[in-house]
Amino acid sequence: MKMTSLKMKKILDERFSNPEFYTSYKRNEDSYRIEWKESKQGMTITLPNVVSKYNKRGETAIDELEKHVLEALRIMNEEHTLSGMEKNIYPVIRATSFATETNAGTTLVSKDHTAETRVYYALDLGKSYRLIDEPMLEKEEWTYDRIDEIATFNIRSLSNDFKKDTVADNDFYFVAKQDGYDASRILNEAFLEEMLANSKGQLAVAVPHQDVLIFADIQNKTGYDILAQMTMKFFAEGSIPITSLPFIYEDKTLEPVFIMAKNRPEQKK
Structure with a gap:
């Protein structure tokens, strides 16, 4: 039936x-x-x-x-406090289309990241997490800067193990720890700088969904095509999709790019 x-x-x-x-x-x-x-x-x-x-x-x-x-x-339905739970606060990356308020109209704590992404903050509760809202901050007299500082410190403390795959002379690295914060590792600037220092070509980064962070050491034009196809595939399959656009990382900035077949990327206007 x-x-x-x-x-x-x-x-x-x-x-x-x-x-x-x-x-x-x-x-x-x-x-x-x-x-x-x-x-x-x-x-x-x-x-x-x-x-x-x-x-x-x-x-x-x-x-x-x-x-x-x-x-x-x-x-x-539970009361959650932030004080004493500092080690359980992490940043989470979401698409800019993600809601900035709860269904009840409460403002979620967030900050701008790129043209494609925004940073939110989560209180990790073990099996799941709760996004932190403004009333939680006000109750404990915390500032946006404090929550950001704590969350950024915690994301740096996570391991950054990755798997490497080489396709058509281009190297791809996948961080997929399945801890809920794979994409969030894009906020670990020291990690990005380390990957850039070890890259042979142009470094691209992608966060197609919450549970993966992709680095691409692009060494020829084919690498851009592979990255574009790979990012779109992951984006379509992810339970919490973020963006199908990869980023070029240079000068400590992330620039979203459209990748045209058999062409170098063009910066998004």
Whole structure:
């Protein structure tokens, strides 16, 4: 029997049957929302995506969804403090299209990074993390500079092990520790400078999604084409996509570039 959004809604109604939850379905958006009745905090699920995963993986997909949603709701309903948790604060890279406010209208703490990316800050809670918002800072009288300094220090403390692959005389390095902060390592300037010092050609960097950081030591025109195809592939497959545009790293700056087939890159205007 073919799964539909309405059938999926009924399954989710059963899974999230809890007197403390309020669930709703928006037919025009084909979305399903679960939130805490008291605080109104919650999350919205795009039903066609769930149906697609169900058609591929069956009940396992719904089991995983339920697990992730309940964990997210649990975190939303807890009081979190920053003081004493300094070692658990990290920066996270997101696309500039990523929301700067929560659904409840609370401003998330963030700063500009490049034309394609923005930096947010996360409180690591083990299995998941919570993005830090302005009320959390105000409650503890922290400044933006302080949270940025702490998060930047912590990202430098993470290991930067990578795997190397050479294609058509171009060297590619992949950082994929699966710790939630792979892309965030692009903020470790010492790491970027180290990779630049060891590059033979032009150094390019890419953060197609949250769980990978790619360095490319481009030594010929073919290298640009390979990097462009690679970045697009990773971007399409990532669970939290960031940008399909790679960056050229030089003079301590990251410049997003369009890479034209069989041509050197052109800086994004």
